[in-house]
Amino acid sequence: MKRLLNNWTPGGAKPLPATLTLGSLRQRAHAQQSRALKSPIVISRLVRGLRPAVTMLLTLSALLFLLVSPASARDVVKGQTALISFAKIPPNSSVVFENKTIPLLAFPNHPDKKFVLVPVAYRTAPGDEMLFIRYPGGEKKVTLRIENGHYHSETITVAPAKVTPNPKQKKRTQAEYAEAMKIYNSVTPRRYWHAPFIAPMSSPITSPFGTARLYNGSLKSFHSGTDFKAAPGTEVIAANDGVVALAKNRYYAGNSVIVDHGEGLYTCYYHLSRIDVKRGQKIKRGQHLGLSGATGRVTGPHLHFAAMLYGVQVDPLQLIAQVNSLFEQPDR
Numbered sequence: 582m583k584r585l586l587n588n589w590t591p592g593g594a595k596p597l598p599a600t601l602t603l604g605s606l607r608q609r610a611h612a613q614q615s616r617a618l619k620s621p622i623v624i625s626r627l628v629r630g631l632r633p634a635v636t637m638l639l640t641l642s643a644l645l646f647l648l649v650s651p652a653s654a655r656d657v658v659k660g661q662t663a664l665i666s667f668a669k670i671p672p673n674s675s676v677v678f679e680n681k682t683i684p685l686l687a688f689p690n691h692p693d694k695k696f697v698l699v700p701v702a703y704r705t706a707p708g709d710e711m712l713f714i715r716y717p718g719g720e721k722k723v724t725l726r727i728e729n730g731h732y733h734s735e736t737i738t739v740a741p742a743k744v745t746p747n748p749k750q751k752k753r754t755q756a757e758y759a760e761a762m763k764i765y766n767s768v769t770p771r772r773y774w775h776a777p778f779i780a781p782m783s784s785p786i787t788s789p790f791g792t793a794r795l796y797n798g799s800l801k802s803f804h805s806g807t808d809f810k811a812a813p814g815t816e817v818i819a820a821n822d823g824v825v826a827l828a829k830n831r832y833y834a835g836n837s838v839i840v841d842h843g844e845g846l847y848t849c850y851y852h853l854s855r856i857d858v859k860r861g862q863k864i865k866r867g868q869h870l871g872l873s874g875a876t877g878r879v880t881g882p883h884l885h886f887a888a889m890l891y892g893v894q895v896d897p898l899q900l901i902a903q904v905n906s907l908f909e910q911p912d913r
């Protein structure tokens with residue numbers, strides 16, 4: 582029943598965009614990493630570019646860090662998450678992207694080895710964005726080459742009130758949006774999970790993340806999660822350990838459960854026919870959350886599974902595959 586997402590191919594579903602295949606992502610990351618490690622140019626360029634006084638400050642640990650630090654450029658599709666890992670990084674280092682500090686997190690099985698997860702919002706314009714790795718005595722830049730990806734587009738017809746809500750309904754959706762964003766923007770410092778993430782149900786995908794959507798011929802949007810085929814009443818389980826951050830009915834998402842996994846990562850389970858957990862409840866990976874349904878803005882019954890990282894909506898399966906790859910690091 583519980584399949585690990587990183588070994589997972591969605592049977593019977595539309596194929597995911599080619600850039601989503603985990604194998605190719607890993608191969609590319611690996612190729613870039615080995616290039617950086619082998620190339621002395623990267624380091625000499627960096628050292629040349631620094632003022633003499635700053636060069637003096639290049640401690641042995643910083644030099645070691647440069648030798649093992651990530652490649653100077655990475656490709657990432659808008660709406661996806663870049664994983665950058667550091668075999669060594671000096672204490673008091675920080676990583677900054679789009680003027681925000683991205684938390685340095687510890688590998689699950691190697692507490693002294695660090696990584697960052699960098700969410701790239703779906704509406705980001707393709708092009709180069711700089712990620713800054715700041716450490717005592719210097720700074721290294723990594724270029725994130727943001728690509729458009731191969732997202733599809735579709736037209737969808739729903740009840741008119743779900744596209745043009747009346748003033749009362751609109752007020753409700755605005756309050757629900759504010760409530761959700763307040764949750765997503767709060768980062769619980771601790772990590773609740775200790776094992777790889779799993780799928781919220783064992784079922785084919787009917788609509789992947791990122792499809793451009795036109796609702797009722799007027800409203801332009803994009804698919805903010807992954808849809809699983811689910812007859813009403815199918816069991817929905819938690820993708821990993823966490824705490825229930827929200828469990829209620831909402832206008833667009835219908836009966837919704839949001840799980841806080843800690844460190845700014847949340848997973849969401851929408852359109853349920855029944856919610857069987859309460860806000861504040863601690864839950865375990867694979868634990869029953871409720872039953873699937875067709876509540877909220879839907880064309881039919883299914884499970885909408887979504888993920889938020891530091892307040893940014895990202896492709897949930899790609900994020901999970903990145904997190905799960907942390908468990909595949911060989912032991913030292």
Ligand SMILES: [Zn+2]
Binds near residue numbers: 788804885
């Ligand atoms: Zn959906």
